[in-house]
Amino acid sequence: MQRTIQCPLPADSDLLETIRVYNKAVQRVIDIGWTKQTYNKNRLHEFSYRDLRETYPKLQSSLIQCARDMASDMLKREKFKHKKPLKKPFSGVRYNQRTFTPFLDSGQISISTLTGRKRYSLIVSKYFQRYFEGRITSLTLYFNKRRKKIIAHLTMEIPDVPVEEPSSFLGVDRGIKRIAVCSNNSFYSTNHILAVKWRYQQLRKKLQSKGSRSSKRKLKQVSGRERRFMTDENRKIAKWVCNMPYNCIVLENIRGLKAHSKQKKKVNKKVRRQFGNWSYYQLERFIIERAEKVGKTVLYVNPRYTSQRCSRCEYISKSNRSSQSHFFCRECWFELNADLNAARNLSDFGKAEIGRASVNSPNVAVLSLTETIVSLSHGVVLATSH
Ligand SMILES: [Zn+2]
Incomplete structure (x- = not known):
């Protein structure tokens, strides 16, 4: 690399x-x-x-x-x-x-x-x-x-770090209240991000209402500062994710979906409400770069059913969600934070996908990261969950 x-x-x-x-x-x-x-x-x-x-x-x-x-x-x-x-x-x-x-x-x-x-x-x-x-x-x-x-x-x-064969799977979901929720019960703390974002929002509003030349210049400065804050924060999150003791990181593939598809809209809507124009693509890129550095694999799975499936009994139903942030399974009465349930599902899907790949041809199980990036840039789903 x-x-x-x-x-x-x-x-x-x-x-x-x-x-x-x-x-x-x-x-x-x-x-x-x-x-x-x-x-x-x-x-x-x-x-x-x-x-x-x-x-x-x-x-x-x-x-x-x-x-x-x-x-x-x-x-x-x-x-x-x-x-x-x-x-x-x-x-x-x-x-x-x-x-x-x-x-x-x-x-x-x-x-x-x-x-x-x-x-x-x-x-x-x-x-x-x-x-x-x-x-x-x-x-x-x-x-x-x-x-x-x-x-x-x-x-x-510099020489590539050898990629470990995926054996432990960490699902990472973009949550409603948190930017990243991991299947091992870790939530990235986002209170400070929301506070900073809110401050920038107020500042922007004030400057926009003025409309003078100097306020426009100031506005530009402010948005530059906000962008740098986001970049910095995304780097921290990527590091946080990749430092966890799992050698395969499973993300939901949103790029592979058609721009106006229901699924994509759904996933986008749930994060936009809280984090405005947060750059998830940048976060993904940082996660990929970081994972490459430490020899881990990044796997993409289809986000379908991640929010409806019960991570304990695998029962899928729309009514499994009692509220936006709460998951309740109608079949086995399992209760969990909805984002965490989704992250666990991602981890399951990733594991199943690697299992299937290694049954068909053993070599496929070791997916090199460059392949991931290539397939990503072409909008191809590397591994679909269904
Ligand atoms: Zn269940």
């Missing part, structure tokens, strides 16, 4: 000048590509190489190639439809493997600049040091004007 780490570099004038000239070169290639209507790398090279060598004699040819590749990517993204891409003087510049060499043992990195190769010391935070056995595949430099620092983004390929 890939991970990107960030390390600050000193704002060295050579490096800064390199970033500036590199960006100018990118813009020049974009200009040429735009007039010639091409983003093909070979053609861009033909049209621009000599011109760039003459205009920026200090920029060595390997950096010219990097600049050309970057320009090609930017043109490709735009596809000559709207506006010509613009490269700002200090925006990020990408280095390929021929233009930098990391020396992780000594905590240094050598980077091509206008005055040749130069070595810089890398300041790597403790948190990122654990990724350092990985192979570094690319480097992007950003200049942060506010902090007056150059930030190096190092992308590295």
Whole structure:
């Protein structure tokens, strides 16, 4: 899997000048590509190489190639439809493997600049040091004007953690009063989230009613802050879920359902009431990322009947629910918090699905996480419960 780490570099004038000239070169290639209507790398090279060598004699040819590749990517993204891409003087510049060499043992990195190769010391935070056995595949430099620092983004390929064969199942339901409820009786405490959300809501209302220019600017700031709070909270929840002693996490698959299907509406409605525009997709993504890191499997099951089925006797009936938050089985008189009952059902469905898969073909039981992600992005249900 890939991970990107960030390390600050000193704002060295050579490096800064390199970033500036590199960006100018990118813009020049974009200009040429735009007039010639091409983003093909070979053609861009033909049209621009000599011109760039003459205009920026200090920029060595390997950096010219990097600049050309970057320009090609930017043109490709735009596809000559709207506006010509613009490269700002200090925006990020990408280095390929021929233009930098990391020396992780000594905590240094050598980077091509206008005055040749130069070595810089890398300041790597403790948190990122654990990724350092990985192979570094690319480097992007950003200049942060506010902090007056150059930030190096190092992308590295780190070995996959072996995925354990699913044997213990944790169902995670998005509850009515809680964002996440687990089948092992754990409820993620959400009182503080509701309190913070309510505060933001009040603030937004106040600013919206003003409608002045400064209040609009303030509104933007506030929504940014709210978004960051949600992201932070989602990371915490994902960590909380993945730290539990289960090696298979079972979620309800809502993506696989048709957008206007009754089931999807039902699931969405129940959470929207409490948490407004909470990003469950982001939470899912974080759970997947985290699980990948620790070698756990994420399984998706069809959410059908999760709220109607009794997790003790398996009796399914619409009337099994006495109220929104309370589950009562008409068959065996089992009573439980409705969200917890749903989470337990998810865990059961996941277990049954893996059991079925291993009977048909033993190898399927070990579902690799990348497969999960692939099937997820295509909206395919990896494992259906019925
Ligand atoms: Zn029952």
